Amino acid sequence: MDIILGIKLNDSVLIATSKAVTRGISVLKASDDKTRNLGDHSAMAFTGESGDTVQFAEYVQANLKLFSVRQNYELSPKAMASFVRKELATSIRSRKPFQVNVLIGGCDINKETPETSLYWIDYLGTNVELPYAAHGYAAFYALSLLDRHYKPDLNEEEGIKLLQLCNKELSTRMPIDFKGLRVKVINSQGVKEYDDLTAL
Amino acid sequence: MSDPSSINGGAAVAMVGKDCVAIACDLRLGNQSLGVANNFEKIFNYDHTFLALTGLASDVTTLSEVFRLKTNLYKMREERSIEPETFANLVSSTLYQKRFGPYFIGPLVAGINSLTGKPFVCGFDLIGCIDYAKDFVVSGTATDQLYGMCESLYEPGLGPDDLFETISQAFLSAVDRDALSGWGAVVYVITKDKVTKRLLKTRQD
Numbered sequence: 552m553d554i555i556l557g558i559k560l561n562d563s564v565l566i567a568t569s570k571a572v573t574r575g576i577s578v579l580k581a582s583d584d585k586t587r588n589l590g591d592h593s594a595m596a597f598t599g600e601s602g603d604t605v606q607f608a609e610y611v612q613a614n615l616k617l618f619s620v621r622q623n624y625e626l627s628p629k630a631m632a633s634f635v636r637k638e639l640a641t642s643i644r645s646r647k648p649f650q651v652n653v654l655i656g657g658c659d660i661n662k663e664t665p666e667t668s669l670y671w672i673d674y675l676g677t678n679v680e681l682p683y684a685a686h687g688y689a690a691f692y693a694l695s696l697l698d699r700h701y702k703p704d705l706n707e708e709e710g711i712k713l714l715q716l717c718n719k720e721l722s723t724r725m726p727i728d729f730k731g732l733r734v735k736v737i738n739s740q741g742v743k744e745y746d747d748l749t750a751l
Numbered sequence: 752m753s754d755p756s757s758i759n760g761g762a763a764v765a766m767v768g769k770d771c772v773a774i775a776c777d778l779r780l781g782n783q784s785l786g787v788a789n790n791f792e793k794i795f796n797y798d799h800t801f802l803a804l805t806g807l808a809s810d811v812t813t814l815s816e817v818f819r820l821k822t823n824l825y826k827m828r829e830e831r832s833i834e835p836e837t838f839a840n841l842v843s844s845t846l847y848q849k850r851f852g853p854y855f856i857g858p859l860v861a862g863i864n865s866l867t868g869k870p871f872v873c874g875f876d877l878i879g880c881i882d883y884a885k886d887f888v889v890s891g892t893a894t895d896q897l898y899g900m901c902e903s904l905y906e907p908g909l910g911p912d913d914l915f916e917t918i919s920q921a922f923l924s925a926v927d928r929d930a931l932s933g934w935g936a937v938v939y940v941i942t943k944d945k946v947t948k949r950l951l952k953t954r955q956d
Contacts (some may be wrong), residue, residue: 636809636812639809640809640812640813643809644852671787671788673782675758675807675808675809676809676812676813677759677780677808677809677812678812679780679787679788679790679791679808680790681787681788684787690782690785691785694785
């Protein structure tokens with residue numbers, strides 16, 4: 552029941568993830584970080600089978616880092632998403648597939664005007680570019696809310712407002728306390744991290 | 752419920768007209784009942800040969816990339832684009848290579864042979880058995896509805912404009928009776944020297 556949300560704004564992408572680690576009936580941790588940076592201008596949020604998630608995220612992170620060091624060139628968010636998709640698509644037909652769903656938010660700084668994008672990728676290797684996205688049960692609540700309130704030309708402040716609206720809805724409708732949302736803001740300047748959405 | 756070919760939903764159809772062919776697909780990508788994206792096109796073209804892929808979205812992407820690779824290699828070796836008939840055999844053998852662990856897709860091929868000028872459409876099952884047709888082929892989660900609509904609306908020898916009207920009406924009516932398909936549609940009308948792509952306005956439920 553982890554929550555991961557992504558919203559694409561006019562010149563940035565927001566990624567919000569729940570801070571709770573839950574096992575059975577217990578909440579084991581209230582300060583978890585379900586994201587990894589894939590480069591200077593992109594981040595990936597992940598949910599799924601515990602163990603698989605961090606293992607997969609750091610595997611992808613390390614391989615993309617290796618590529619950027621070898622080639623002295625950072626892949627575009629689109630290329631990163633394509634790489635992650637292929638890893639998951641090959642994994643699903645293996646003996647023990649990674650059960651990981653991810654969102655990738657990034658800013659392509661090699662375009663003449665920096666271009667932000669958000670990718671929704673599931674454990675089957677389904678990859679789509681979306682204006683706003685979520686995985687799991689949270690998607691049912693958050694997406695209908697975003698369908699109503701989303702506009703493509705929102706700025707960072709308005710985007711945060713929208714996330715707070717999602718947070719409020721999820722807090723009232725989700726059956727367990729997910730311990731708030733951690734937020735990453737990705738734009739042409741890089742990735743900014745905020746420990747809690749409510750503090751913004 | 753967890754049948755791979757109906758997790759994401761989607762539908763496609765191709766029809767033959769007089770010196771033209773048309774191919775259409777919807778734009779929905781879902782996760783069971785939840786609609787995720789309304790910009791997921793299922794038609795790909797390799798020069799003048801068109802391929803529609805319905806079924807498991809992951810395999811749709813994978814195969815569209817596999818065929819991009821194979822048609823590019825073909826083009827370099829042969830110094831010409833692949834013809835629809837040849838491409839159909841390429842699809843068939845590529846799918847049969849995965850006979851005991853198949854891709855969960857339902858492909859359609861449409862195009863006009865650039866040498867003979869003959870319109871060509873065909874469909875496949877997931878392991879590559881070719882279904883040659885002289886009228887129309889259908890695929891996806893709205894297969895039953897599409898057969899019904901095509902059987903009643905289709906007539907042979909239609910020109911490009913009439914063929915567009917026929918395929919669009921058949922496709923829209925079929926897709927509106929399927930919960931897993933719809934959310935927008937695209938229609939390609941292909942003649943010997945022109946390809947027209949049209950986006951259809953559809954119900955958004």
